[in-house]
Amino acid sequence: GAVVSQHPSRVICKSGTSVKIECRSLDFQATTMFWYRQFPKKSLMLMATSNEGSKATYEQGVEKDKFLINHASLTLSTLTVTSAHPEDSSFYICSATAGVSFQQTQYFGPGTRLLVL
Amino acid sequence: GENVEQHPSTLSVQEGDSAVIKCTYSDSASNYFPWYKQELGKGPQLIIDIRSNVGEKKDQRIAVTLNKTAKHFSLHITETQPEDSAVYFCAASKTGGFKTIFGAGTRLFVKA
Numbered sequence: 001g002a003v004v005s006q007h008p009s010r011v012i013c014k015s016g017t018s019v020k021i022e023c024r025s026l027d028f029q030a031t032t033m034f035w036y037r038q039f040p041k042k043s044l045m046l047m048a049t050s051n052e053g054s055k056a057t058y059e060q061g062v063e064k065d066k067f068l069i070n071h072a073s074l075t076l077s078t079l080t081v082t083s084a085h086p087e088d089s090s091f092y093i094c095s096a097t098a099g100v101s102f103q104q105t106q107y108f109g110p111g112t113r114l115l116v117l
Numbered sequence: 118g119e120n121v122e123q124h125p126s127t128l129s130v131q132e133g134d135s136a137v138i139k140c141t142y143s144d145s146a147s148n149y150f151p152w153y154k155q156e157l158g159k160g161p162q163l164i165i166d167i168r169s170n171v172g173e174k175k176d177q178r179i180a181v182t183l184n185k186t187a188k189h190f191s192l193h194i195t196e197t198q199p200e201d202s203a204v205y206f207c208a209a210s211k212t213g214g215f216k217t218i219f220g221a222g223t224r225l226f227v228k229a
Contacts (some may be wrong), residue, residue: 043206043221044161093160105151106217108160
């Protein structure tokens with residue numbers, strides 16, 4: 001149980017294009033989903049928190065217009081990197097919780113490696 | 118705000134030996150402490166967690182201890198195997214809509 005999938009696992013795109021990453025909870029309803037960015041050999045950096053049907057809450061320093069998050073259903077959240085540039089290249093990971101409070105366990109997806117040329 | 122410090126950053130052990138990773142947290146209101154294992158190129162996987170009303174929890178070769186007074190918790194892996202090699206992250210969170218704070222990670226190498 002508590003499986004989270006991400007698609008695609010890897011994506012290469014040209015600078016200036018937009019990329020959409022999907023995060024799905026496969027066997028539970030996710031009240032809250034989180035999007036993280038991870039640099040090589042570094043810890044997880046929270047980008048934003050999203051609840052189904054409401055606007056995402058972005059962390060300080062994360063551009064809302066750059067990283068668009070949509071949490072359309074209790075099993076799906078998407079992250080769109082708009083007008084991607086080489087500095088956006090990174091490992092993006094989503095997680096989901098099933099509980100009503102943030103204390104509940106976060107289950108992570110396998111991650112998406114983005115390379116912007 | 119909450120801060121979680123994790124030590125050591127790198128740990129190398131011989132197969133069969135034990136490995137211990139320690140974390141300290143700053144917010145005394147934190148009440149949930151998960152541990153994640155991340156293999157290269159993959160997402161973190163929950164391996165064990167502990168809540169503040171418990172001092173110790175064990176699952177086969179893995180155990181976690183919590184000292185609320187000292188605000189630190191530790192991961193213990195016994196009889197290590199090469200497949201235990203990975204990066205381990207500790208984390209802390211509290212109820213009330215607050216985010217989870219992760220440690221910097223410990224890279225564990227188990228030498229065969």
